[in-house]
Amino acid sequence: MSTQGTPQDARTGAPEPFGARLRRAMDTRGQLCVGIDPHGSLLEGWGLADDVPGLERFTMTVVEALAEQVAVFKPQSAFFERFGSRGVAVLERAVAAAREAGALVLMDAKRGDIGSTMAAYAATYLDASSPLFSDAVTVSPYLGFESLRPALDAARISGSGVFVLALTSNPEGAQVQRATAAGGRSVAQLVLDAIMVENAGEAPFGSVGAVVGATLREAGADLAVNGPLLAPGVGAQGATPADLPAVFGKELRNVLPSVSRAVLRHGPDAAALRAAAARYADEVRAALAAV
Ligand SMILES: O=C(O)c1cc(=O)[nH]c(=O)n1[C@@H]1O[C@H](COP(=O)(O)O)[C@@H](O)[C@H]1O
Numbered sequence: 001m002s003t004q005g006t007p008q009d010a011r012t013g014a015p016e017p018f019g020a021r022l023r024r025a026m027d028t029r030g031q032l033c034v035g036i037d038p039h040g041s042l043l044e045g046w047g048l049a050d051d052v053p054g055l056e057r058f059t060m061t062v063v064e065a066l067a068e069q070v071a072v073f074k075p076q077s078a079f080f081e082r083f084g085s086r087g088v089a090v091l092e093r094a095v096a097a098a099r100e101a102g103a104l105v106l107m108d109a110k111r112g113d114i115g116s117t118m119a120a121y122a123a124t125y126l127d128a129s130s131p132l133f134s135d136a137v138t139v140s141p142y143l144g145f146e147s148l149r150p151a152l153d154a155a156r157i158s159g160s161g162v163f164v165l166a167l168t169s170n171p172e173g174a175q176v177q178r179a180t181a182a183g184g185r186s187v188a189q190l191v192l193d194a195i196m197v198e199n200a201g202e203a204p205f206g207s208v209g210a211v212v213g214a215t216l217r218e219a220g221a222d223l224a225v226n227g228p229l230l231a232p233g234v235g236a237q238g239a240t241p242a243d244l245p246a247v248f249g250k251e252l253r254n255v256l257p258s259v260s261r262a263v264l265r266h267g268p269d270a271a272a273l274r275a276a277a278a279r280y281a282d283e284v285r286a287a288l289a290a291v
Pocket residue numbers: 035037074076108110138167168169170211212213232233234235236237258259260261262
C-alpha cells in the first residue's frame with residue numbers, strides 16, 4: 001500500500017496521523033467543516049442545470065472559494081454518484097483540488113458492511129493510491145463495530161481518519177442508537193466506548209472520530225473519546241453554533257461543526273460563500289469562548 005499524497009512526519013518519515021493534521025487545521029483555520037452537497041435545488045438556485053457540467057461548476061466554485069479558508073470539506077458522495085461515473089470523476093477532481101489547496105477532505109460515504117467488503121471500501125477511500133483517497137471517511141458501525149476493523153487498520157497505515165456514526169442528527173436515529181444494549185448501556189455509548197479504545201494514548205487526539213448531531217439538545221452519553229466529534233445539523237436542520245455547548249459540554253474543543261446547505265445557498269458568488277463560512281466559523285468561536 002502506497003502512502004503517496006499523505007504528509008509525512010518529518011521525524012519518523014511515517015504518514016502524519018489524521019488526528020494531528022486535523023487538530024492543526026482546526027486550531028489555525030477554525031472549527032468548521034463545510035459540506036459539499038450538490039442538491040438539484042441548490043444547482044437551480046445558482047442558475048445551473050442539474051447535470052454533470054452544473055455539478056462540476058458548483059463543486060469547483062465551492063472548492064476554489066473556500067479551500068484556503070475552511071479546515072475541512074465534507075463532500076457527500078451520493079450527490080456525485082447520482083450522475084454515475086462522470087459524477088464520480090467530478091468528485092475525484094474536487095478531492096484532489098481541495099487537498100492540493102490545503103484543506104482536509106472528509107468523504108461522507110457512510111459505508112458499513114461485513115469485514116471482507118469493508119476492506120474494499122477501505123481500499124477505495126483510505127489507500128493513498130486510490131483515486132478517491134481522502135483524509136477521512138464516514139462509516140456506519142451498525143453491522144457491529146468490529147466490522148469496521150479493515151477501515152481502522154487502513155486508516156492507521158495511510159495516516160487517514162474514520163468518523164463513526166454514533167448519535168446522528170436525524171430524529172429517527174434514536175430508535176436504534178438510544179436502544180439499551182446488553183449490559184445496560186445504550187447502543188451509541190458502546191460505539192463511543194469502542195472509539196475511545198481506538199484513540200487511547202493518542203495525542204493531540206486520535207484519528208477515529210464520532211458523529212454526534214448538533215441537533216440533539218443534549219448528548220445523554222459520554223463523548224470523551226479522545227478524538228474529533230463531527231457535528232452535522234448546523235444550519236438547514238435547525239441547530240446553531242450556540243447549541244453546541246449544551247450538547248458537547250467539556251468536549252467542545254474537539255467539536256467540528258458541519259454546515260452544508262446554509263453555506264452553499266449563498267453561491268455562486270465566491271465572496272458571499274466566503275462570508276457565509278466566515279460567519280459560521282466566528283459564531284462557533286464565540287460559542288466556544290463563552291463557556
Ligand atoms: O455523517 C454526516 O455527515 C451526517 C451525519 C448526521 O448525523 N447527519 C447529517 O446530516 N449528516 C450529513 O451532513 C450533511 C448535512 O447537510 P445540511 O443539513 O445541508 O447542513 C448531509 O450531507 C448529511 O448526510
